[in-house]
Amino acid sequence: MKLKAIIVEDEKVSREILRNYIQKYCLNVELIGEASNITDGLELINNNELDLVFLDVEMPFGNGFDLLEKVENRTFETVFVTAYDQYAIEALNNHASYYLLKPISIDELIKAVTIVAEIKERENELQNKILTPKTNGISGKITIPQQDGFEVLNIDDIVFCKADDNYTVIHLANSKKLVSKTLKYFEEILKEHAFARIHKSFLVNVNAIVKYKKGKGGSVVVSSGKEILVSSSKKANLLSYFK
Numbered sequence: 726m727k728l729k730a731i732i733v734e735d736e737k738v739s740r741e742i743l744r745n746y747i748q749k750y751c752l753n754v755e756l757i758g759e760a761s762n763i764t765d766g767l768e769l770i771n772n773n774e775l776d777l778v779f780l781d782v783e784m785p786f787g788n789g790f791d792l793l794e795k796v797e798n799r800t801f802e803t804v805f806v807t808a809y810d811q812y813a814i815e816a817l818n819n820h821a822s823y824y825l826l827k828p829i830s831i832d833e834l835i836k837a838v839t840i841v842a843e844i845k846e847r848e849n850e851l852q853n854k855i856l857t858p859k860t861n862g863i864s865g866k867i868t869i870p871q872q873d874g875f876e877v878l879n880i881d882d883i884v885f886c887k888a889d890d891n892y893t894v895i896h897l898a899n900s901k902k903l904v905s906k907t908l909k910y911f912e913e914i915l916k917e918h919a920f921a922r923i924h925k926s927f928l929v930n931v932n933a934i935v936k937y938k939k940g941k942g943g944s945v946v947v948s949s950g951k952e953i954l955v956s957s958s959k960k961a962n963l964l965s966y967f968k
Contacts, residue, residue, distance in 0.1 A: 729776050730755065730756055730775065731778055733781060766792055776802065778803050781806055782809065783807065802822040803822060822840055825837060881932065883930050884897060885951075887926055898948065908922075915928070923955045924954060
């Protein structure tokens with residue numbers, strides 16, 4: 726499977742070496758961005774659906790562990806890359822898939838990517854075994870699985886959906902439902918309805934939006950009163966609904 730990845734590393738030479746190794750020896754990895762600091766790294770994470778982050782430990786104004794603490798819903802795997810082996814235990818405690826020491830061994834890099842690919846494949850297999858929520862023949866309805874059957878929801882009653890790792894929390898006007906499917910899945914099955922992906926973690930019913938606030942990406946206020954940030958990369962798509 727293809728892994729979407731980024732590199733977060735403050736040293737330009739180290740980024741170039743890792744990028745070249747990945748492009749030459751890890752053909753199943755698609756690099757979609759690079760960052761030289763925690764702030765830019767967090768922006769890349771928040772604005773993209775990632776499978777893998779190659780993360781340096783020591784960086785200016787913080788370290789890789791500080792970055793991970795700022796990520797609300799971590800769905801990607803992490804491969805730490807550092808010259809200091811004393812961080813290994815902390816890396817494992819932060820659920821790293823692998824720990825690469827500099828100078829990077831090509832064999833170790835390939836092994837790390839293979840491990841991440843296997844993890845993601847197992848996750849996909851597990852997802853496919855779960856009862857699938859779906860729209861059905863009854864117009865404007867969606868079914869979501871429960872242990873004793875399924876529940877039927879009116880699509881118009883959904884205010885927004887929020888990613889929670891490999892789950893999705895469906896927020897209704899006065900309640901919420903936790904479903905064992907990713908936000909990307911709901912984005913696909915609701916694409917024929919007025920639902921906009923406004924952020925990596927949020928899918929919003931456009932008809933539930935009561936206010937838009939300007940900014941780099943801006944934010945929306947929905948009928949329940951909640952204010953949700955809009956990613957700058959998603960802003961144009963959202964505003965297209967109101968032209």
